[in-house]
Amino acid sequence: MQKIIFISCILMLTFLSALAASEDKLNLNKATFEEITQLPITLEQAEDIYYYRTYIDFFQSVYDLRNIQSIDQKTFLKIKPLVKIVPYGVYDELSQRRDQIYYLLRRLAQDEGSSEAIADVWEDMLMSPININSASYRDILNMPIINPSDVRAILCQRKLSNYQDYRSMRNAPGLTHYGATNIRHYITYQQPKLDGKWTFNYRLKFNNNPYSEEIEEVLRESFVPDSLNEKFSMWGRYDLDNASPEISHKFRARMEDWFNLEVGGLLFFKKGEDRDLNMFRQDNQLSSALADNSKYTAAIDLKPADLKVVLGNYRATWGEGLVMENTDLFEPRRAGYGFTKRIKGIFPDLSPTEEFALKGAAIEYGNSFMDASVFYSDDKKDVVIWDSNHDGELTSEDDIFYYIISSPRFTNEQLESSEAYFNEFRPNLTPYPLPKIDMAPRRDALRETLVGGHIQFNPFIGTHLGVTAYEAKYDRYFSIADYADLGQYLIYDSYYYKKLDINDSEISSLYSTITDSYRRNYRRVYGFDWQTTLDNVTLQGEYAELEVDGNMLELGDDPGALVASAYFNFNNLNFTMLYRNYDLGFDNPYARPFAEHEKFDGTILEKQYYLKNPLVSEVFYNSPWSQAEEGFYIETRYKFHRQLTLTKAYLDIWERKSDGRKSVRFQGELDYRPIYQVSLRLKQKLQTNGSEDFFTRAVSKTSETTCKLRAYLTNRDQIEFEYRYTKVWMAPYTSLTNTADPGQAYILPTADVLNHGDFIAVNYIHNFTDYFRMEGAFLFWNGHGVSHWDWEDMEIDFMGSQGMKFWFTIYDRISNNLAISFKYKIKHYQDEELYLRQYNEPVPGQNYVSQAKHKESSIRLQLDWTF
Incomplete structure (x- = not known):
């Protein structure tokens, strides 16, 4: 102390x-x-x-x-x-613009996370600014943070006269100061000189961050229950204590002339994946790595014809993400405005997205009246298969349970050999032998051929109506058990079938391509989206359906999903309202709409210790899909005084469709600046899960209070002190309470749990020179059962029960062509003491688990070379 x-x-x-x-x-x-x-x-x-x-x-x-x-x-x-006036160093324009993308991504990361998939798109916009006098509505709207009403204001004024400079654009009626400043780095006011020069970029990333606690628990779970032998888990069998780091190599080349040409490739390996790329060894894995761990793309943008063609891997997004948004990430509360906006259209994709990458060809055409896109993809996907023909083996003849994003991506040889090893012991367990493993992940076990398109009409500036649809064909069937049979389908021991509850109906509601009423090899999803902007008000939304047994031309006869929102934009105030409603049976694997929680939250899939195969839990833990919800969300930012700003406040009220659980979440942050250089921030978060029934174990009430003191120093340096206090109340275990006999005390309060913890941190940014910057933090926390979290430049970290850590990131632009980013983190934490009981009775010599102390260190390195 x-x-x-x-x-x-x-x-x-x-x-x-x-x-x-x-x-x-x-x-x-x-x-x-x-x-x-x-x-x-x-x-x-x-x-x-x-x-x-x-x-x-x-x-x-x-x-x-x-x-x-x-x-x-x-x-x-x-x-x-x-x-x-301090003389500024020699620093070319491209280098300054490249620094701007790093700054932007840090800002996005601090606002509830960011998708790396959009980084390349925005970097291209910075490296090749768009002429504001010829840019289309979608070109401007895809720029970071700017909102539809600001885009409409820019285009309406442009119809009267072209912009000559920033001041003339800034004075456009209806354009907010916030909107104008956010796009100033991405635009020019004259036609750029076209010289046909090529720009090349190579990026190396190295990261040995440990697995998340949830994934580590899955990998450590024994396939032979009650056994302490580490070799019965994937962690011990493949020595993941010494897992190889995550490494990626990305190369991009871009040429600008009367047309734009871009080519690129990505070679990447997740943490723990084997690789041997020594081309001089006879048994090297170079060819398989290029086939299984790579992405490539080639794109040409014929600007005079308003036509873009992309070959290889590409990204496709429209509307509110209900029909198509192909990423491997789940991002909560993506309202579609400001920091949470979507980049719409077709773009080359060299992001880490792997499972839902589209690979094939896409064509996009657009003018002021209409936009049209057609896309085709043929790729293999990782899935979970199960012994559907009950022959005791897992083969290519068996059906599919669902898609899976694995960490790490074990090869099929590793999975099959491990299952064979575990199966040698499972039938010999006493007193309760277990059957052989009949459900398991498989790599590239599904061939998916996808064809789709999008067309939209733009009758007025800021108004459009679009239609999106796709059909995915499969080379094997998806088959899901009914709710009554889920226990036999997923759980290894009939004794635990009772652990299933109504929330697991989210699993049984998944789409099957083979049922009692039909047998098909495809999935069809279609929908329409809209947007209209009137002065400073934007209305937008999307409705989509999954075709099951209804009529394509009749709305409402198949499982559907709806997102509708309104956005009000003023100089010192913006306000968002959003309503969403997703049917439980709307199972579109390419949907990424607004949601509080990912799909399968609260189901048996997050309890790996009950499943036939613990690895199946990764269907939930790496879920990019949104949970079936119905709810209403409002958000605002309001600068109501020169010194006082409500930086972000939101209220979300929603109901989980699977079990009807109602929840409420509120968060608000107030920023007070007595002088510009000093910021005092107070943030409060309140959340109640299960607001109508306080006697079920799914209920919890959370209160989190955060105080920050930040100083903006000379040379753009910053230092910040942060303190956070969290309380979490959870419902009692009624099975452990006394019986309701006369005179009994402590009937229901017994086993009520009130966890609380606090957190103190110091964050800093120091610019040694214009080219050399350091930022980091050191912090202490005491959990007492509460989960603490911390933003680390561009990633989030969740901490254990009690501990301390420090981290720093150094960014050094060595020259105009070379930049290096290096991050180092060390963390010390400990688990809680545990007192275990079996059927409410202590087991002598086995009921105490002492605190376990952990020490972790990690390195992240990124090198960017442009020439």
Whole structure:
């Protein structure tokens, strides 16, 4: 405790001294727009200073301010004592734009996560800015963060006259300051020079982060119950304590002329996957790696014809993600605006998306009146198969349970040899022998051929109506057991069939291609989406159906899904309302709509210790699909005072379709800035799961309070102190309470659980030079049964019961062509003490499990070389 107090005192002294240093003069060559507005000048003058520095030239002297028309002599004399000019280094435009994409991705990561799949698209936009005077509605809307009402304002003003510079665009009626500043790096105002030069980029990523706690538990689960032999788990059998790191190599080449041409390839290996790429060895795995662990793409954009063609791997997204959005990630609460917007259309894909990657060809055409796309994919998918013909073996003749994203992706040889080994012991268990494993993941066991398209009409600026559909054909059947037979289908011991509950109807509602009423080899999904923007109000949504036994031209006779939202956009206020309703039977594996939880949350699939094969739990733990929900969501950001901003507040009320559980989640954050350099933030989160029944084990109530003190220092440095306190209440185990006899006490409160924990952290950013930056944090937490989490630059980390950690990331742009990012993390934590009982009775010598202390360290390295 004395060490913590001593460290806190040192940090506070550091904070106060740094804060005092921040009162220095403002360096105009590095100041942000917000910092410039703090000078005693008008908003127009601040914009002119920022525009001059960004798009004309860096300041060589303070007297360069007189080159700005709106800065008169009186204004110049007023601000001259408050500013300074530090010469800016030689740093070419492409390098600055590449730095901007890293900054943007960090901002996205801090807002509930980001998808790496969109990084390449936005990087292309930065590297090749679009002429705002010829860009289409969708071109501008796909830029980061900008909202439909701002895009409409830009295009409506452009119909009257072209934009000459940032100021003329900024003055477009209806365009918010937030929208204008967010796209300024992605646009130009003249037609760019077309010289046909090629740009090449190579990116290396190395990451040895440990597996998440959930995945590690799955991999450590024994296939031979009650056995302590580690060789009976996949973790012990393949020595995953020494798992190989995650590595990827990505190469991209791009040429700009009257058409754009792009080619690229990706070679990647997940953590724990074997690889031997030594081409000089006779038995090397180079050819299989290129076939199984690679992606490639080639795209041509014929700008005069408004036509784009993509071959190889591509990304496809339309509407609200109900019909098509092919990623391997689940992102909660994607309302489709601001940081959660979707990039719509067809794009080359060299992202880590693997299971739901589309591989084939896609064509996209668009003009001011209509957009049309056609796509084709033929690829093999990883799935879970089961012994549907009951011959005691798992073969290509057996049916499929569902798709699976595995970590790591074991080869079929590894899976089959492990199952054969485990099956030698399962039938010999006493007193209850177990049957052989009859359900297991298989790599590339399903061939999926997918054909689809999208067409939309754009009668007015900001208004469209579109239709999207696809048909996926399979070379084997999907067959799912009825709810009454789920126990025999999934659970290894009939004694645990009682662990199934009504929430597991989400499993039995999955789509089967073979039933008592039909036998088919396809899945069809279709829907329509819409959007209209009137001044500062946007209405948009999508409705989709999965064809089962209904009529394609009749709505509502098949399982369906609906998302509808409204967005109100003002200078200092935005407000979102969203309604969603997904039928339990709407089983579209390519749907990624708004949701609070991923599919299969709360089902038997998250209890690997009951399943015939623990690896099947990865269907849930790596689920990218949204759970069947009906709910209403509202969100706002409101700057109601110069010093006070409600940065983000939302309320979500929803019902889980599988069991009717009603839940409520609220979060709000208030930012107070007594001066611009100091930010005081208070955030409160409240959540209740099962708001109508407090006597089921699925009920919980969570309260989380966070306080932050952040200082913005000179040279764009930051330091932040954060404290968080969390309480979680869970319902009692009624099976452990006393009987309801007269005079009995502690009937229901017995075994009520109130967990609480706190968390303290120091986060910092320090820019040593314009090219060399360091950021990191060190923190302490005490869980007491509460799960704590922490954002680490571009990823989230969940912590154990009690511990400490520190991490730092160093970013160094060595030259205009070479940049390196290096992250190091070390974490010490411990588990809780456990007192175990069997049928409510202690077992002598076996009922105590002491605390287990853990120490983890990891490295992440990224190298970018452009030439």
